[in-house]
Amino acid sequence: MSLREKKKIETKNKIFEVSGRLFKEKGFENTTIDEITKEAEIGKGTFFNYFPTKEALLLYFVEQKDELTYSLIEIETARSIPTKDKIKNLLVFLAESYETDKELTKLLIFEYIKYIRSTGLKSGEDQSRHHRLSKILHDFLEDGVKKGEVKGGIDVKIAAETLTAVYFHSVMVWLWSENDYSISEDISGMIDLVFEGIGS
Amino acid sequence: MSLREKKKIETKNKIFEVSGRLFKEKGFENTTIDEITKEAEIGKGTFFNYFPTKEALLLYFVEQKDELTYSLIEIETARSIPTKDKIKNLLVFLAESYETDKELTKLLIFEYIKYIRSTGLKSGEDQSRHHRLSKILHDFLEDGVKKGEVKGGIDVKIAAETLTAVYFHSVMVWLWSENDYSISEDISGMIDLVFEGIGS
DNA sequence: AATCCTACATGACCACAGTCATATTTAAAT
DNA sequence: ATTTAAATATGACTGTGGTCATGTAGGATT
Missing domain, CATH: 1.10.357.10 (Tetracycline Repressor, domain 2)
Incomplete structure (x- = not known):
């Protein structure tokens, strides 16, 4: 597996992990993409590379x-x-x-x-x-x-x-x-x- | 019926009329509140006095x-x-x-x-x-x-x-x-x- | 008719999802 | 190594729904 693929999976997992936690903590509607990306330590645009919405x-x-x-x-x-x-x-x-x-x-x-x-x-x-x-x-x-x-x-x-x-x-x-x-x-x-x- | 009540009804009707037309023309999602209020010749905030969303x-x-x-x-x-x-x-x-x-x-x-x-x-x-x-x-x-x-x-x-x-x-x-x-x-x-x- | 009160109008403003041009990192080609 | 190409990252920016402090006009009270 190339370095790229590894990083991709890592990032996707990070988004899952963080968003799962935030959704439980404060609900779906009250969690913003900004929060997720900040906690996951990625740029906002990156989120949309993994999930269209x-x-x-x-x-x-x-x-x-x-x-x-x-x-x-x-x-x-x-x-x-x-x-x-x-x-x-x-x-x-x-x-x-x-x-x-x-x-x-x-x-x-x-x-x-x-x-x-x-x-x-x-x-x-x-x-x-x-x-x-x-x-x-x-x-x-x-x-x-x-x-x-x-x-x-x-x-x-x-x-x-x-x-x-x-x-x-x-x-x-x-x-x-x-x-x-x-x-x-x-x-x-x-x-x-x-x-x-x-x-x- | 007071002048106020008349104006209220008039405004509500205007919103209906205009939005109905716009929805048919360009669909619900593609019609913005700004457009509706502009066409209806009311302020944007006024819309929300009549419909919460x-x-x-x-x-x-x-x-x-x-x-x-x-x-x-x-x-x-x-x-x-x-x-x-x-x-x-x-x-x-x-x-x-x-x-x-x-x-x-x-x-x-x-x-x-x-x-x-x-x-x-x-x-x-x-x-x-x-x-x-x-x-x-x-x-x-x-x-x-x-x-x-x-x-x-x-x-x-x-x-x-x-x-x-x-x-x-x-x-x-x-x-x-x-x-x-x-x-x-x-x-x-x-x-x-x-x-x-x-x-x- | 002057004053006050209340309902309604208003648009600058805010929050947030989603975009996009640009930058950066990785991989391939030479 | 160097260059080139491709994939991915990024955050300033945009569009839009919705808010709110302030303004204004209708109606009551004196």
């Missing part, structure tokens, strides 16, 4: 967290249990992983939307939460059909989307609710309902 | 559009048709009302989230899209139960939330998709699924 930095944290979460999930859900339980476990686990820090999650979702708004989810490049989750659910459901636990006649794709919808909606409502209720029950109830159907 | 202005447009839409809906859905169709009509109608201007809708949703993020949907004051839609669906479903078109055993509240979830999710996915497919079919398919259930 302040938000891009935040986004990196999101990606890292997601990476970890999804890898955990894939292990966890490999167990062979009833399809419905598997789906419940998955969605509840995901939801609970946000439960630790409501404010941060709000911020991240917000920045995420801001991001996809400006970039427009270019050409499948971004396998975003949505597609990823949807795909996993899709697999679960197909498996469920094979095992006879899910109706054979349904469109698995639409079913996966519906469950994804239920999940995201629950998280959103929970995030912006004042009182701290358990999101798990909510999701669980909706999944039951989707399995049973509401038509008579 | 630039986004607040945008939000007003949202509210006005919503007001119109919901009043139309309440008339439209009074007709006595099968519950499922009623729900389909409602959600498809709502979704299609966004279909005319994808970019603007994105912007509005984004600003809306930004707004509720900062204010936190204080104390029921904001009867937001979500609660409003959820309530209408709730009524529809209860009516459906009475008419025997919806299962009696289910929790109507959860069912309403599930349908709301399906709706919002469809709109979101549609908004940020590249290709222009029909959102109506999507929603329609999901509603069918929720009525039938996916469990075997």
Whole structure:
């Protein structure tokens, strides 16, 4: 590895380290680029050589967290249990992983939307939460059909989307609710309902 | 009405008029407060006497559009048709009302989230899209139960939330998709699924 | 009609994200 | 070694949203 590459990595790490600390200390909005660059002992312009915007930095944290979460999930859900339980476990686990820090999650979702708004989810490049989750659910459901636990006649794709919808909606409502209720029950109830159907 | 009140209304209208025109001409982001105030022939500070932020202005447009839409809906859905169709009509109608201007809708949703993020949907004051839609669906479903078109055993509240979830999710996915497919079919398919259930 | 009070108007000013021309450091070429 | 080229660093500068102390005009009080 050349000297240049070493320095680059070093600088990027320094920015992470410092900004991570500052964000925790005083929040994202109250931390300025000037502060970060001063603490990291680099010029202001240098920051923008590594991250195009302040938000891009935040986004990196999101990606890292997601990476970890999804890898955990894939292990966890490999167990062979009833399809419905598997789906419940998955969605509840995901939801609970946000439960630790409501404010941060709000911020991240917000920045995420801001991001996809400006970039427009270019050409499948971004396998975003949505597609990823949807795909996993899709697999679960197909498996469920094979095992006879899910109706054979349904469109698995639409079913996966519906469950994804239920999940995201629950998280959103929970995030912006004042009182701290358990999101798990909510999701669980909706999944039951989707399995049973509401038509008579 | 005093002269003061008249001037106030006049100024507010002027800001609307001018900003509406400029937003259409060059987009929200590319329109500066300086431009708006110059065109409206007011001081820059004056703008902030009427709207706390630039986004607040945008939000007003949202509210006005919503007001119109919901009043139309309440008339439209009074007709006595099968519950499922009623729900389909409602959600498809709502979704299609966004279909005319994808970019603007994105912007509005984004600003809306930004707004509720900062204010936190204080104390029921904001009867937001979500609660409003959820309530209408709730009524529809209860009516459906009475008419025997919806299962009696289910929790109507959860069912309403599930349908709301399906709706919002469809709109979101549609908004940020590249290709222009029909959102109506999507929603329609999901509603069918929720009525039938996916469990075997 | 003179005085006072209050609501509103105003633009100089500030904070901060992001840019860019220039400088510096590293690597390659000779 | 020297020169050349390319990558990276830098901070003065800019654009813009938002603030605030001060000014001004409408309306009440005498």
